[in-house]
Amino acid sequence: MGESIFEANLILSLFLFTVGILGVMWKRNAISLFMSVELMLNAANLAFVTFAFQHGIIDGGILVLFIMTVAAAEAGVGLAIFIALFRVRRHLRVDEHDMLHG
Amino acid sequence: MALVIYYVLFGITVLFALGVLFNRNTVRSAICLVGVMAALAVNYLIMRQEFVAFIQIVVYTGAIMVLFLFVIMLLNLREPEVMPWYLRKARFWGGALSLVFFFTLALAVQVWTVSGVTPGAIENEAFIKESGTPEVILLSTLMITKYVAPFILTSILLLVAVIGAIVMAKRYDEDGQEIISEEEVS
Numbered sequence: 001m002g003e004s005i006f007e008a009n010l011i012l013s014l015f016l017f018t019v020g021i022l023g024v025m026w027k028r029n030a031i032s033l034f035m036s037v038e039l040m041l042n043a044a045n046l047a048f049v050t051f052a053f054q055h056g057i058i059d060g061g062i063l064v065l066f067i068m069t070v071a072a073a074e075a076g077v078g079l080a081i082f083i084a085l086f087r088v089r090r091h092l093r094v095d096e097h098d099m100l101h102g
Numbered sequence: 103m104a105l106v107i108y109y110v111l112f113g114i115t116v117l118f119a120l121g122v123l124f125n126r127n128t129v130r131s132a133i134c135l136v137g138v139m140a141a142l143a144v145n146y147l148i149m150r151q152e153f154v155a156f157i158q159i160v161v162y163t164g165a166i167m168v169l170f171l172f173v174i175m176l177l178n179l180r181e182p183e184v185m186p187w188y189l190r191k192a193r194f195w196g197g198a199l200s201l202v203f204f205f206t207l208a209l210a211v212q213v214w215t216v217s218g219v220t221p222g223a224i225e226n227e228a229f230i231k232e233s234g235t236p237e238v239i240l241l242s243t244l245m246i247t248k249y250v251a252p253f254i255l256t257s258i259l260l261l262v263a264v265i266g267a268i269v270m271a272k273r274y275d276e277d278g279q280e281i282i283s284e285e286e287v288s
Binding site: 004005007008009010011012014015016018019021022023025026028029031032034035036038039042045046049050052053058059061062064065066068069070071072073074075076077079080081082083084086087092095 | 105108109112115116119120122123128131132135138139142145146148149150151153154157158161162165166169170173174176177179185186189192193196197200201203204207208211212237240241244245248249252256259260262263264266267268270271273
């Protein structure tokens with residue numbers, strides 16, 4: 001079973017990553033965008049665990065733990081930024097937030 | 103049989119991921135993302151990474167997604183329906199480039215994956231079977247020996263993130279003074 005799910009899992013990881021990219025490109029709502037980024041992080045986690053399983057090295061699991069920590073920190077700070085932004089502008093449509101536009 | 107279960111899981115993951123992408127309602131999108139994460143946790147269980155699966159459920163679905171749902175609830179958001187022309191063009195090219203990305207890498211996976219078990223896998227498998235050491239013990243041992251520096255850096259990162267979130271969420275009045283009272287100003 002180990003070998004047969006290896007490639008399928010890589011394809012699944014690739015698919016999740018592509019869906020994440022599509023979400024970042026297509027969505028206009030900042031929170032939807034952020035969820036797509038989480039999806040991409042999950043795809044990377046899946047690839048790590050798959051390779052760790054295939055090669056019998058446990059290090060992949062540790063990297064997954066670190067990625068999860070970074071994702072949690074990112075979610076905390078990012079959502080706080082969104083709330084602060086929403087308080088000023090009353091919307092979160094990313095293409096209309098162009099305050100830094102020259 | 104196990105492979106059938108795996109492919110059912112594969113289908114569930116794909117469906118939930120498409121749900122994240124195509125739902126206009128942000129709450130439904132978030133629920134679909136919870137589904138993806140739970141399915142991935144089962145996938146980790148199949149690959150005998152019990153601790154990672156457990157952490158996946160607790161941290162991702164338990165903490166991060168609940169945070170997302172709270173913020174969605176606070177802000178009451180929707181995907182806007184009307185789309186300016188420049189975004190339509192961007193959507194087309196974004197989709198095309200993503201498809202190119204997907205098929206290129208899928209081809210790479212098909213061509214270059216080394217099938218067959220590497221020597222390390224056999225040794226590790228034998229080690230786990232003989233010593234009966236659970237995965238948690240292996241992980242934690244690695245974490246406080248080989249990966250101790252990233253571990254400490256991660257704790258600093260979390261501390262900085264907590265402080266940053268508090269600073270971002272504070273409210274200030276016109277003079278730059280912090281607003282402490284809980285009266286709603288909007």
